Amino acid sequence: MAKIGLVGGLGPESTIDYYQSIISGYQEKHRSNKVLPHLVINSIDMYQVFAFIEEKNTQGLIDYLTKAVNELEAAGANIAAISANTPHIVFDQVNQQTRLPMISIVEETVKVVRQHNLNRVGLIGTRFTMENEFFIKPFQAAGIHAIVPTATEQALIHEKTVEELENGIVNQDTKKLFLDIIKRMEDEDHIEGLILGCTEHPMLLKPADTTLPLFNTTAIHVTALVNQLD
Structure with a gap:
C-alpha cells in the first residue's frame, strides 16, 4: 500500500482537516470503516515559512521544505504533499530537489x-x-x-x-x-x-x-x- 507523507503545520488546523479527510475519503473509497490508510505527517513551523517569504529568502524556503519532504521519505512515505497553498510558491523547485513524487494543490x-x-x-x-x-x-x-x-x-x-x-x-x-x-x-x-x-x-x-x-x-x-x- 502507498504511504502518503504530508508536510503539515501550515497551519495546524488545516493539517487536522487533511488527516481526518484522507481517512474518511479512503474509507469511503473502500466502503468500509474498518480500513485505514498509511499516512505520516511532518509538522513544520508555519511562521518560519512566512518569515522566509517576508524576507524574500527563496532559497531558505526551498531548503526548509525540501528537508521536510526528505524526512517524509526517510519515514517511509512514497507520495508527498504540502498541506497548504502558500508554500507552493516554491513547489516546482522543491519537487526538482526531492525524489518523492509530489501532488500539487x-x-x-x-x-x-x-x-x-x-x-x-x-x-x-x-x-x-x-x-x-x-x-x-x-x-x-x-x-x-x-x-x-x-x-x-x-x-x-x-x-x-x-x-x-x-x-x-x-x-x-x-x-x-x-x-x-x-x-x-x-x-x-x-x-x-x-x-x-x-x-x-x-x-x-x-x-x-x-x-x-x-x-x-x-x-x-x-x-x-x-x-x-x-
Whole structure:
C-alpha cells in the first residue's frame, strides 16, 4: 500500500482537516470503516515559512521544505504533499530537489476548475498567495482568468486569515467581511466562481454562503491524494 507523507503545520488546523479527510475519503473509497490508510505527517513551523517569504529568502524556503519532504521519505512515505497553498510558491523547485513524487494543490485545483468550464474565477488566500503568480499563471495557461481582490482587500483577508483562522478562530464579522469582498468581485470583476486559496478558508466559508461555486483547495488536494492510494 502507498504511504502518503504530508508536510503539515501550515497551519495546524488545516493539517487536522487533511488527516481526518484522507481517512474518511479512503474509507469511503473502500466502503468500509474498518480500513485505514498509511499516512505520516511532518509538522513544520508555519511562521518560519512566512518569515522566509517576508524576507524574500527563496532559497531558505526551498531548503526548509525540501528537508521536510526528505524526512517524509526517510519515514517511509512514497507520495508527498504540502498541506497548504502558500508554500507552493516554491513547489516546482522543491519537487526538482526531492525524489518523492509530489501532488500539487495548484495543479489539482486547475484540473477541477477546468471541468466547470469557467472563464473568470476569484482567488483569495494569504497575501503571499494573492500577490504572487504561482496560482495565477497555471490558470492562465489553462485559459482561465484568476482574479484577486484589491490591495486593500488583500490586506484585510491576510490579516484575518493569519490572526484568526490560522488559530482556529471563526468570527462571524470576518465572514461578513469576506462575503462583502466576494460580492464586490462578483459584481465588478464578474467572477464566476471562487478559489478558497487558503486551506483554512473552508472553516469560514461554506457553499451555502454564496451562489458562486466555491473551490475548496483542501478537499481537492485530499481527493487527489486518496486517488493515489490502493
